[in-house]
Amino acid sequence: MIYGDDFYDAVVIGGGFYGAAIAIYLARQRGLRRVLLVERESAILTRASYNNQARVHNGYHYPRSFTTAYRSRINLPRFVQQWPAAVKQDFSKLYAIARRNSKVTGKQFERFCRDIGASLRPAPPTLKNMFAPALIEEVFLVEEYAFDSTKLAEWAKRELQESGVRQRLDTRVTTIAVGPDNTLTVSMQPRASNPVQISCQYLFNCTYSGLNQFGGSFPGSHTKLKHEITEMALMQMPTALKDVGITVMDGPFFSMMPFPARGLHTLSHVRYTPHLHWMDEHGADPYQKLARYERQTRADRMVRDVSRYLPAILKARHIDSLFEIKTVLVKNEGDDGRPILFEKHTSLPGCYSVLGGKIDNIYDVLEKLDSEKFTSSQHTIT
Incomplete structure (x- = not known):
């Protein structure tokens, strides 16, 4: 069969870090000739890829999920090696253990770090003395970094162009359906023009919070999802805290990290960062809910x-x-794990849904894709 200009070997929905990285992988590593990236915003890497704590995890954050912690330990060196210009390392990162209401003690945290092979040593007195000793049991100096999402966006734009991935920005996918000859039909609504329909052999749904918001034959994820409206407060830190990142474990506490994209720090709090939460439901667009939300800060x-x-x-x-x-993922609320969601939709051959919990999970996704078979159409008209 001869395919026209409206046919693509693969369509990736969602221009965040995951969507961009998968599109580049398909074109460069898997040899797909016509790859299209569709993003509802006017630029890539501007939503969850930007609006987060910008932490490159090294496992410390997950003492109740050994798998998540260990995968972070494996992935962090790879991430730093691949994107050195986007990684900020020139700050001291501290993990402090609270004396009360913590799910882990200092000794337990030390044992956990040994088990995953994570560097850990007592913080020097100049740093430890910043904390209230009546509330903090121990303070550790660790190896953990921050990333600059604007530099990752620059990388993605360059790689997408050089690998020949086409892009449609300001465009929302509305339906996904089974097409002729085991293809998929994708209907799209550009922001400023008429609806468009294209066909593809493979489709990757990387829309993060919009994972289940498609009509047509799309079955939705089998995994239960929970959404939260969250606030990351951007703070200008005093001199004593300017070159420091701090996380207090493991309970209703806080974390602060450098935010390289703005030259500030994020401040988040387990109790105050989540403003609103609800269970995922088809037809209830989380992004529309956020757009209507009255954004009153809880920074104070x-x-x-x-x-x-x-x-x-x-x-x-x-x-x-x-x-x-x-x-x-609802199933991981108890242990705070952050595995990837990777679902292959059997009712839509060639259709995948991907949701990553952390930026370094990208390697877990790409390793999963390595085991999948993809073929590029030999009759595509370019």
């Missing part, structure tokens, strides 16, 4: 609680807040 409440543990935070200044949808 974050600072008040954090100051009990870290008095120096009182000299920080709230500059801005990043509000975004965070989507998690």
